[in-house]
Structure formats: C-alpha cells, structure tokens
Amino acid sequence: MTTATNEYPTKAYGATAPDSGVGPMQITRRGLRHDDVLIEITHCGICHSDLHSARNDWGGTTYPIVPGHEIVGTVSAIGDSVTRHAVGDRVAIGCMVDSCLECSHCEADLEQYCKSGGMTGTYNGTDRRDGTQTFGGYSERIVCREEFVLRLPASLPSAEAAPLLCAGITSYSPLRTWKVGPGSKVAVAGLGGLGHMGVKLAAAMGAEVTVLSRSESKRDDAAKLGAHAFLNTEDKAAMKAARGTFDMVLNTIPVRHDVVPYLHLLRIDGVQVLVGLIGPMPEIHTGVLLGRKVLTGSGIGGLAETQEMLDFCAEKNILPEIEVIAMQDIAAAYDRMEASDIKYRFVIDMESLRAA
Template structure:
C-alpha cells in the first residue's frame, strides 16, 4: 500500500489567463508517495513552449499554469521505496514526469511516445494516479516519480545544465537516432536555442557541421559555436553547389516555412528532421522525395537517452549559451525571446523566488 506524506505549499510563478502574464501564485505540491522525490529547484530554463502555453496559443492550456520543463536542483527528501536518488543529489527533470511504464514504447525506453495516453507533461498535464494538474519548474520545489528524475553529472554547472533538459535532448535525440558520427555531413537550419545546441552536439560527435541561414549575421556565431561551414540559403548559386551533399538536415526553425530548399540539399537516403516548427507547412512536391529522401520529425528523447545526453555533455564539455535572469523578469524575457534577443537561452535563478 502506498503511503503519502503531507502536501507542500509552494511559491511559484504562473499564468491565470491568456492575457495575465506570468506572476506570483501559490500552488500545492503533493506529499511524497513511496516512489517520489522532492526537489528544491535551483534553476529552470525558459522554452518557447512556456510562452505559448502560458498564452494558450495552442488552445489547450488549463489555468492556472506554472510553466517550466528544464528543471535542475537538489534532492530534499525521498519516499520510502526510492532507491535511485538520495538527499543532496544533483538532479534534473525534463519535459515529462510520468508514463505508463508498461507499453511497448515504454519498454523500449521511449517513454515520450507512451502508447497509454501519451507521456505526462511536466506542466499542463494530469497526474496519472490522482488526476491533479501538473505544475512546472517556475517554482521553489517539485515532487516527481523517481524514474523520471535524472542525475546531473558533476561536470555540469547547474545553470547551464537546465536547457539541456529540452533544447539539449531535442537535438541530441535525432542525431543519435540517425547515427551521426565521424564522416557525417550535418546541416543545422536555424541558429537559436535549439540550433546552437545542434551545432555543438553534432560537432562533438565528429560530424562536419554547416549552419544554414538566410542572412550573413549568423556567420560569426556559427563559427564560434563550432560549425565548420556556413551556407547562406538566400544565395541560389551556393545552395545549388551543395545540392545532394548532406546526410542530415536538422531543421530547428520554429515558425512556418518552406522546407523544400533543405530537401534539395540531401543526398540519396538523406534525412531532414523537423524539431522546431509546430504549425502547418507549405506544400512540397512529391518529386523531391523520389530521390529516396526522408522527411521526419522528432520530439524529446526517452529517460535513458536523456541521461546519456547529460553524461555526453559533461564528458565533452558541451554547455548551452545562457543568460541568467531573476524570476520577476520572466515576462520581459518572453518579450525578448519573441524578438530573438537572446543568445541563446534564458535560465531563471530560482534563488530569486526565495528572496522575493
């Protein structure tokens, strides 16, 4: 029989309506079940999906909502049956906090694609056991089932580790799935929060990395991040010269756009993976796919792959480029993020919430 401790009143920042902005609220974290871990959150990254969810841009937000699925912190308490973590451990939570753990996909370490109702989102989800809403990392603490709590390697600073839980794994997973390694020719379309991680990870895997951008203003940054080349997609002659060249195009562009030019860059059996856009795409001509080119999408990785990614980043010294902010500056960060005025990821220092 599962026992449960007393619930935890918790300070947080959340939205109460599409136009409310994100501000101080109090939520209640459930008491510890036998298999639960209580985490004091030290940092939480900001993702574009936080903004869209807070404003109900996708039409499926339940209010109040506490965003944040790039969470790192320290274990403060554990349930009686917990064996994976102990008090004081450096830990992390990504985009999911539960799944059925029994279906075919969960058995294959693909919990993110759970066949029994899908994964349970870290926020704006519903707890599988008691039906209560899940609240994210813009808060001082969180309670989570132990299997979904990951270990932060000693080599990763906590603030920089936070964006790896979404931006890191979202780009790492397709690179691993499509077996990127020495000799691979990888193009990264878009140089934002996702794209800059794609460049760093692909280069660390041994690939030849090219950044694709419509303008020249990203060329210097691409080189600093470890790209081997830069291709201006507005230059028709340069694009024609690279037709059929790449093994993989990692497309991180977050808005509706024409994917046709990127398909033309692929060799036979080359792959374009969409990880950024969440929208209808313009039509493409089927002739482009008759060259045995693959168009696919990818979400986050499963638990084992996410832990592998964290360990890989620690081993290779791969850190996201971040700007740390205080919790009260979240709404301004949203505005700057919409204007692409960040290089390349915002991270909230949660000590600012405890001080407020």
Template sequence: MTASTNEYPTRAYGATAPDSGVGPMQITRRGLRHDDVLIEISHCGICHSDLHSARNDWGFTTYPIVPGHEIVGTVSAVGESVTRHKVGDRVAIGCMVDSCLECAHCEAGYEQSCLDGGMTGTYNGKDRRDGSLTFGGYSERIVAREEFVLKVPEGMPMAEAAPLLCAGITSYSPLKTWKVGPGSKVAVAGLGGLGHMGVKLAAAMGAEVTVLSRSESKRADAEKLGAHAFLNTEDKAAMKARRGYFDMVLNTIPVRHDVTPYLHILKINGVQVLVGMIDMMPEMHTGVFLGRKVLTGSGIGGLAETQEMLDFCAEKGILPDIEVIAMQDVQTAYERMEASDIKYRFVIDMESLRENA
C-alpha cells in the same frame, strides 16, 4: 528531510489566463508517495513552449499554468521505496514526469511516446494517479516519480545543465537516431536555442557541420559555436552548389516555412528532421522525394537517452550559451525571446524567487 504525506506550499510564477502574463502565485505540491522525490529547484530554463502554453497559442492550456520543463535542483526528501536518489543528490527533470512504464514504447525507452494515454507533461498535464494538474519548474520545489528524475553529472554547472533537459535532448536524439558521427555531413537550419545546441553536439560527434541561415549576421556566431561552414539560404547559387551534399538537415526553425530547399541539399537517403516547427507545413511537390529523401520529425528523447545526453555533454564539455535572469524578469524574457534577443537560452535563478518572497 524524510518522506512525508504532508503537502508542500510552494511559491511559483504562472499564468491564470491567456492575457494575464506570468506572475507570482502560490501552489501546493503533493505529499510524497512511496516512489516520489522532492526537489528544491535551483534553476529552470525557459523554452518557447513555455510562452506558447502560457498564452494558450496551441489551444489546450488548462489554467492556472506554471510553465518550466528544464529543471535542475537538489533532492531534499525521498519516499520510502526510492532507490535511485538520495537527499543531497544533484538532479534534473525534463519535459515529462510520468508514463505507464509498461507498454511496448515505454519498455523500449520511448516513454515520451507512451501508448497508454501518452506521457504526463511536467506542466499542463494530468497526474496519472489522482488526476490533478501538473505544475512546472517556475517554482521553488517539485515532486516527481523517481524514474523521471535524472542525474546531473558531477562537475556540470547547474545553470547550464537546465536547458539540456529540452533544447539539449531535442537536438541530441535525432543525431543519435540517424547515427551521426565522423564523416557525417550535417546542416543545422536556424541558430537559436535548439540550433546552437545542434551545432555543438554534431561537431562533438565528429560531423562536418554547416549552419544554414538567411541572416548573414549569424556567420560569425556559427564559427564561434564550432560550425565548419556557413551557408546563406538566400544565396541561390550557393544552395544549388550544395545539392545532394548533406546526410542530415537538423531543421530547428520554429516558424512555418518551406522545407523543400532543405530536401534538395540532401544526399540520396538523406534525412531532414524537423525539431522546431509545430505548425501546418506549406504545400510541397512530392516529386522531391523521388531522390529517396526522408522528411521526419523528432521531439524529446526517452529517459535513458536523456541521461546519456547529459553524460555525453559532461564528457565532451558541451554546455549551452545562457543568460541567467531573476524570476521577476520572466515576462521581459518572453518578449526578448520573441524578438530573438537572446544568445541562446534564458535560465531562471530560483534563488530570486525565494529572496523576493
């Protein structure tokens, strides 16, 4: 297929109101601009952000909304100026589809923190050129600017590649930023979609990895995922014995909680990075910082770092643990995700959307 100014009618799943649930809808993808790529989506991962956005839990959803920002597929057409991709390429899109690419942050590789109006989200965002609403990967195809389309490494399974575009990069970026490597002692708090990737990635980087959880049932899973130790956070004596031990706590816990205990187990100059909790923190005593402990947060990574992460995972054979589902089962998947009934990431097979059209 060659570049076209014609729009693309597209089957999708989305929400029309906070209480509508996610169901079938028809959307229209724009015709190709000169720098656009058209992608036939093969798989899309499901993120907690999808659920919160569909229900307007954060208060800034614009309806209708088509979630999905862990997208993989195959290029089916390109604009006349596109040089990065060609028809037939295996490609991926993460949480953003545009930025200014000219500000200091963009030029430094932090497109996710664009100074000119912020990044354009893959869904529930506003197109920078025509102001239209962006729709995500719960759909059969997507059109995006070529710079924001990444390469899926050769040999990497498409279904497993999908969650790397959010869960993978969200875990990878802080590990790289804080120079985790051989000799590092890393604790991963929480063992869900983000946490299980944090364990795999930190171990592959050469770190000694400990899983922190109050659930003893996670001990066996932690070992299977490559953790070297398990620390039950309800065991006060065990937590006290690890004071001043870790270089990093990668905190993937998605709900509001007290972060103070995780600061106590850090070394001087150690860092706790919040990647899961999007909420107000409980009050904490600032005296804990007298030991030069760092508390910070991290989101996704920039384009180059995300491609680096994909290539690293391909080289090391790191893949998320997934359960592939049909598009028609996404509402059930949301319910199971809220109940933590998934090890560890749902991925939608988009062929199911086409077969049941």
C-alpha cells in the same frame, strides 16, 4: 532515508489566462508517495514552449498553468521505496514526469511516445494517479516519480545544465537516432536555442557541421559554436551548388516555412528532421521526395537517452550559451525571446523567487 507525507505550499510563477502574463502565484505540491522525490529547484530554463503554452497559442492549455520543463535542483526528501536518488543529490527533470512504463514503447526506452495515453507533461499535464494538473519548474520545488528524475553529472554547472533538459535532448535525440558520427555531414537550419545546441552536439560527435541561415550576421557565431561552414540560404547559387550534399538537415526553425529547399540539400537517403516547427507547414510536391529523401520529425528523447545526453555533455564539456535572470524578469525575457534577442537560452535563478 528521509520520508515526508505532508503537502508542500510552494511559491510559483504562472498564467491564469491567455492574456494574463506570467506572474506570482501560490501552488501546492503533493505529499510524497512511496516512489516520489522532492526537489528544491535551483534553476529552470525558459523554452519557447513555455511562452506558447502560457498564451494558449497551440490550444489545450488548462489554467492556471505554471510553465518550466528544464529543471535542475537538489533532492530534499524521498519516499519510502525510492532507491535511485538520495537527499542532497543534484538532479534534473525534463519535459515529462510520468508514463505507463509498461507498453512496448516505454519498455524500449521511448517513454516520450508512451502508447498508454502519452507521456505526462511536466506542466499542463494530468497526473496519472490522482487526475490533478501538473505544474512546472517556475517554482520553488517539485515532486516527481523517481524514474523521471535524472542524475546530474558533477561536472555540469547547474545553470548551464538546465537547457539541456529540452534544447539539449531535442537536438541530441535525432542525431543519435540517425547515427551521426565521424564522416557525417550535418546541416543545422536556424541558430537559436535548439540550433546552437545542434551545432555543438553534432560537432562533438565528429560530424562536419554547416549552419544554414538567411542572416549573414550568424556566420561568425556559427564558427564560434563549432560549425565548419556557413551557407546563406538567400544565396541561390550557393544553395544550388550544395544540392545532394548532406546526410542530415536538423531543422530547428520554429515558424512556418518552406522545407523544400532543405530537402534539395540532402543526398539519397538523407533525412530532414523537424524539431522546431509545431503546426501546419506549407504544402509540398511529393516529387521532391522521389530521390529517397526523408522528411520526418522528432520530439524529446526517452529517459535513458536523456541521461546519456547529460553524461555525453559532461564528458565533452558541452554547455549551452545562457543568460541567467531573476524570476521577476520573466515578462521581459519573453519579449526578448520573441524578438530573438538572446544568445541563446534564458535560465531562471530560483533564489530570486525564494527571496521575493
């Protein structure tokens, strides 16, 4: 067992103000507590949440901020009481690094909905023990409580595995919650980072998958990703013909939009799950819900479900489509992400940061 107690000076990239952009900075990782794991980060995915948080688009950002919650790396040291991980293990961290682990939600493996102050975010959160700010994966290394460090299956490549920690689990959790499987008819609205994972995962679960998009250019991509059908949402006749068809609409669209057309597509007791939109949505007439249509939202999964997702992706060989970039290219990546010029997820090779 390797134990370390000193703090760790760490190269990172972060923002110092809403308009500062993301650039080089130096941070300090805490010395290991008895239940901590030190991880040398090899790869970190880029999520739309990173961009919005860095720019304070949602409010509540505390500066400086170091984004990144799709983290893959190797254990380099462990605290005295750590039993789940060993030096040299390949591991992963998602969107949370702590919770109370004692409330009814945490005991039900729903740590992401912790009733005692909520989960502690991997970045822009507050450490539950010392009150310091949490910094994310745009950095050389990270220190994390052992329960929140996940095992990375050997068959998952590190770069491709990174987006699974947010895009993967955000799509996987509602599919599992609503028991998607053989015979299910699932529509995926939007074909970006979340949507392309939703297609792959739902198809691997045995569902009949249809991609919903207003862009005809997405038709070929949908088929390549494993979708069985494509429905152009601008085609009013086709949308009318598809009413009452689907068990689930997995809505990954990240911008404000009208959800009513997707509710019409649901059968009785069908569910539309919002996983992309954060913020106000247009007002809807409740009459559309009278056919026992369910409109709900879903966040990430808990620790057990996230590990299950990683194992499922390893078993089924489900990998996100990625483009690997250097840390120094983050500004260009953000611009391209805003322009939807990525198929379908950026991943940072952290060696570029170490070499800088």
